[in-house]
Amino acid sequence: MKVVCVIGVGLIGGSFSKDIKEHYPEVKRIGIDQNEDYLKEALSLGVIEEIGRLEDVVKADLVFIAIPVDAALKVLPLVLDQVSAHAVVVDAGSTKASLCEAVKDHPNRRNYLAAHPIAGTEFSGPSAAIAGLFKGKTQIICEVEQTAFKLQEKALEVFQALGMRIRYMNAAAHDVHIAYVSHLSHISAFMLGKTVMEKEENERDIFDMAGSGFESTVRLAKSSPAMWAPIFKDNKKAVVAALSEYIKNLEHFKSLVEANDFNGLYNQMEQTNRIKDILTGLAPQHK
């Protein structure tokens, strides 16, 4: 690899770019972003070697797209229009079906690998980029059979160099499952934050009474609206289904509290304690 174009030099794109430097020190990394300030910041932080434009993707061996999904839906076809035959184009979006659908008839569909690295933090921008962010994390790859074999191989080599575990999924199944384990967590946290802030007009009460439990549960409410609004729009059907199930469970829990059904409350929580074993299973990869 000689040239990598990183489209979107924020948390995910910037972290990827840092890892590329670590594992492929000879590669020139060109940053492409709508946000000129992000580009300058990424350059000054050494996250990229050069500021580029979309037409620079013609020079790339690998293009990494890490921008909000509404923007990716427009940019991905333009990138595929221009890339060379040997280039692999990977995205990092949190939804996969609409992107796969958007380029399914593109003459260069075989250059695209639909991916979703299960990695990130609640922060954003080039200064939030972290070297080693992807180490031990899962890379979900969708519709792998639509990507040229040699380009699959090339992308896998990079993901493995970064220390990722690879999992293959159907794009539609990905979107439904991720609505539960990721999108719903974000909505849950955002609405918890909103509910508490509405109640506590005097913020000093929050300062003094909130502990590490609240902090952990509400952490994702710091996340970027520019990233998340497009995800909820794009994955509407699965998000609404997951959210409806969640609300139904909350309503039921409320009815148990109202009915003084102590055993019912106890049993619900005891059954849910099984999440311990599931989270323990996650431990080495996701800590």
Add this chain to the structure above:
Amino acid sequence: MKVVCVIGVGLIGGSFSKDIKEHYPEVKRIGIDQNEDYLKEALSLGVIEEIGRLEDVVKADLVFIAIPVDAALKVLPLVLDQVSAHAVVVDAGSTKASLCEAVKDHPNRRNYLAAHPIAGTEFSGPSAAIAGLFKGKTQIICEVEQTAFKLQEKALEVFQALGMRIRYMNAAAHDVHIAYVSHLSHISAFMLGKTVMEKEENERDIFDMAGSGFESTVRLAKSSPAMWAPIFKDNKKAVVAALSEYIKNLEHFKSLVEANDFNGLYNQMEQTNRIKDILTGLAPQHK
């Protein structure tokens, strides 16, 4: 101080006992618990020096009650019946109004200090006890004027030795506010865990797709039902109110997704991002 009785030798009582040893090495710590296994474990871990019975509180200079609130409502009056005039009885329960009400006419009400340390983890039992758990954490004290002045002083000295920040509150206000910043977080996490587990019959999907965001948001779903069912029962009115607000906000968010109201979603999240500043304010005390 010569003797401290710790009623409930789990996470909170055990951690308190460890700190007492650190700061008052001459004190004998007597553990009292319904759970014989916990008592043996606490003894073998050095969390207490001696296993006792409830009647041993007569020997105590300080009694620390850290048991589920339904049990505390029964035990606190029995403790006050027996303690010596110079002893201070402190509890650590997550609700305060019902306890204050239960002993408001007790002849030894002045020996009781109603407290709620904002500290803990999602784990339980003597093996979960952590030295230094209370350092830098907030100790909320309710109805302080009902406690004998000398006993307030004695308890404060201990809390300060442990490194705690003291805040005074009305018991009813405490219960309403804590429903939002603590009890609601737990329900939110428990129901998130339940919703995801119901959906994902094949747990491998959770293992592979859940990242640190889900882990953080669902962490409190590991908490002890034996502690939390009594809290929800005890604080029913405030919990139902907080939960109703939360469900209303989730329903509204869902309606914005359904209506494709992109700007509405964006604005809700952007406004909630202000939680960043609130959580930053928490940082040194609660990390």
